[in-house]
Structure formats: structure tokens, C-alpha cells
Amino acid sequence: MKEGPHPYQEISLGTAGLVLGIILVAVYGFIFLKADTSKKIAQKLPRNADLGTYFMGFGMVWFWLLVAPPDKGVFSTLSMDLGEFNKVKTYLMIGVPLFCIGMIIYVREFLFVRGLGLCLLMASAPLLYASDFEEAPLQFLMPAVCYLMIIKGLYFVGMPYLFRDWVNWVTASDTRWRGFALGGLALGLVFMTLGLTAWRGY
DSSP: OOOOOOOGGOOHHHHHHHHHHHHHHHHHHHHHHTHHHHHHHHGGGGHHHHHHHHHHHHHHHHHHHHHHHHGGGGGGGGOOOOOOGGGGHHHHHHHHHHHHHHHHHOOOTTTHHHHHHHHHHHHHHHHHHHHOOOTTTTHHHHHHHHHHHHHHHHHHOOOOOOOOOOHHHHHHHHHHHHHHHHHHHHHHHHHHHHTTTTTTTT
16 A cells, blocks of 8 residues: 555645635636626536536546555555455446446436536545644534535435526526525635635644
8 A cells, every 4th residue: 555644634724725715716706797697507507418528527537546556656646545445446446437437428417417416525525634633713614514515416416406406496586696606705705714814724
């Protein structure tokens, strides 16, 4: 097995908060400033299979890198020790690409939503590692958001039609859409501020 800490364990809480904040501000800032345009985009996303192909592929490659063997050079950068489950890594290395290709070819319905859900699940891990065992002010905000990402990711993968229903509901009213944008924008600004101040050095 490779020696040293996993790359996830080297991510600081300040860096994780800043990066997450920037992403949230960029996404929700666009939604707020371009409300009409972003609403039309959101309404088309659930059945955007072409974009879903990229999200699903990215999420599956990310997962594959976590289960890759430890002796494959750059491909083993993110390889994780799964303890007693290490013996199934070989099956996962083969099964994951096959599953990805099968989803992209045969399950085009709501492919974007499933891909987004997978990416949310994968992204929650490094963020949780960054906040693990830290005692920074308001540290609980990071795992709270991560667990929300995990819950949403599971629902998106397992019941993607719920994403479509939610999009239809939130885009039915300009007030709801702008409120949604402001909420995400405010959360992003909070994480950016914490990443640059209270969480710096953790």
C-alpha cells in the first residue's frame, strides 16, 4: 500500500470552505443575475442526456481513482485503503466502468440528474475530511452541508424524477426562484468569509 496520508486528509478547512464558497457564489450569483436565462436552463437540465454523459463519466472516473490499485503511479494518487474491502477493489475497477458505460448507453432518462447525484456524493468526501476533528468556529456548517449533499445525491441517483418535480415547482414562481438564488448566494458568501477568516489555518 502507498505510504503517507491520503490527499483528502491534507485539505485544510479554510481551503475547503473557500473553494466551496466560490463555487456556490458563482452558481447562485449567475442564477440571481440571469434569472430568466438560468430558469430556462434549469427546466431543460433533468432530460439533458448529453450533459449528463459528462457528469456521469466524471463521477465514475472519480470513483474509479479511489478504488485504483496503489501501484499505478499517477492513477493511484487518490487510491484509498478500504480495509477489509480491499479484496473487492479489482471487481470495482472492472464493474465501475461497465456500469458507467451501461448507464450512458441504456439509461438516458434523467441521466444528468443521476450524474449530478453521483458527483455530489463524491464531492462530499473531501469536504468532510477537511472538517474532521477540527474545532474551528462554526465548524459544524461544513459537515451539515456535506450531509445535505449526500442526502440529495442519494435521492438524485435513486429517484431522479424528484429533481424534475422540484425544478418545476421552484421555477413556477419568480419569487421562489430569486429566493432560491439568494439563499445559495448567502451560503456561498458565508463559506467564503469563513474560509478567509475563522477557518484560516485549520
